[in-house]
Amino acid sequence: MTDNKLLEVEHLTMRFGGLVAIDDLSFTANKSEITAIIGPNGAGKTTVFNCLTGFYVPTEGRLTLHANDGPRLLERTEGFRIPRNNGVARTFQNIRLFTGMTVLENLIVAQHNRLMEASAFSIAGLFNLGRYAKAEKEAIEKAKFWLNKVGLYDQADWNAGNLPYGSQRRLEIARAMCTDPSLLCLDEPAAGLNPRESAELNILLQSIRDDQGVGCLLIEHDMSVVMQISDHVIVLDYGRKIADGNPDAVKNDPAVIRAYLGEEEDDELPPEVAADLNVDPNAH
Ligand SMILES: Nc1ncnc2c1ncn2[C@@H]1O[C@H](COP(=O)(O)OP(=O)(O)OP(=O)(O)O)[C@@H](O)[C@H]1O
Numbered sequence: 001m002t003d004n005k006l007l008e009v010e011h012l013t014m015r016f017g018g019l020v021a022i023d024d025l026s027f028t029a030n031k032s033e034i035t036a037i038i039g040p041n042g043a044g045k046t047t048v049f050n051c052l053t054g055f056y057v058p059t060e061g062r063l064t065l066h067a068n069d070g071p072r073l074l075e076r077t078e079g080f081r082i083p084r085n086n087g088v089a090r091t092f093q094n095i096r097l098f099t100g101m102t103v104l105e106n107l108i109v110a111q112h113n114r115l116m117e118a119s120a121f122s123i124a125g126l127f128n129l130g131r132y133a134k135a136e137k138e139a140i141e142k143a144k145f146w147l148n149k150v151g152l153y154d155q156a157d158w159n160a161g162n163l164p165y166g167s168q169r170r171l172e173i174a175r176a177m178c179t180d181p182s183l184l185c186l187d188e189p190a191a192g193l194n195p196r197e198s199a200e201l202n203i204l205l206q207s208i209r210d211d212q213g214v215g216c217l218l219i220e221h222d223m224s225v226v227m228q229i230s231d232h233v234i235v236l237d238y239g240r241k242i243a244d245g246n247p248d249a250v251k252n253d254p255a256v257i258r259a260y261l262g263e264e265e266d267d268e269l270p271p272e273v274a275a276d277l278n279v280d281p282n283a284h
Contacts, residue, residue: 005031006182008028009026009027010026010062010063012025012026014047021239022047022048027234031213034230034232035215035218035234037217049185053088065182065183072085087181088183088185089179090176091172091173091176091185091186092187093191097160097171097172103160104143106171107147110175110178111142144156146178151167151170152167152171165193169197177214183214184214184217186220190221193222223277235253242256260277
């Protein structure tokens with residue numbers, strides 16, 4: 001089992017002034033698995049991603065990525081080096097594409113670091129010579145592979161900003177995959193998708209796990225996505241871990257049901273969330 005570890009989060013704490021957004025959080029995510037991080041609004045899910053990807057320097061804790069060539073401490077890596085040096089890629093809650101570029105260009109830009117290395121930052125790049133020409137060809141092949149995979153091959157020349165919303169979400173995932181990550185962090189990839197798009201997303205993420213062997217960390221409010229495709233679910237509430245296990249165990253966990261229902265509010269759970277958590281929606 002130890003060999004299968006991809007990410008180890010140990011005693012992660014993130015404070016913003018007096019606010020403890022993450023409180024002594026520890027968990028493990030395995031290679032070739034989908035690990036979901038769920039929890040009510042404000043539970044600290046995005047803050048975990050921001051610590052892993054170098055947007056924030058954690059107040060305390062250790063974040064170890066077990067890369068093929070050995071462990072890497074993410075919290076000690078400059079944020080902008082994390083995707084290239086450590087193989088961590090992410091997508092965002094609010095899609096962040098290069099909207100003025102074409103769909104294909106978005107996927108080529110994602111491979112910028114590799115292309116610049118191949119050019120040796122020299123005139124060879126400008127004249128498309130030797131290693132650079134080979135690297136550029138490979139970059140285009142990789143982009144085409146992912147365009148096919150996310151069903152956007154025919155829109156390759158469209159401006160990314162003109163794509164329908166669901167297609168923009170898929171393009172963001174393709175762009176992240178073009179960096180050859182070992183860990184893919186997806187922040188609410190199903191947000192705003194209709195049921196058909198959501199089902200297609202499930203297939204895409206399962207294929208990234210099964211065919212590409214990439215471990216995924218998934219923040220998602222859509223419980224049907226979480227429960228159908230996750231191997232492992234971690235539940236946060238007010239920055240603390242309240243459950244950690246397989247989807248079946250988590251959805252029956254009283255602490256999880258309580259966190260979603262709330263202790264004092266009269267709110268009812270939306271029926272689709274209740275169904276996925278095995279609770280009576282009017283039980284409160
Ligand atoms: N840069 C920041 N400065 C101050 N407070 C912050 C900052 N980032 C996050 N927080 C606070 O930390 C807490 C956790 O926020 P976070 O966005 O991680 O929650 P979340 O679980 O992702 O919520 P949601 O499901 O609504 O996206 C919230 O109380 C939030 O207001």
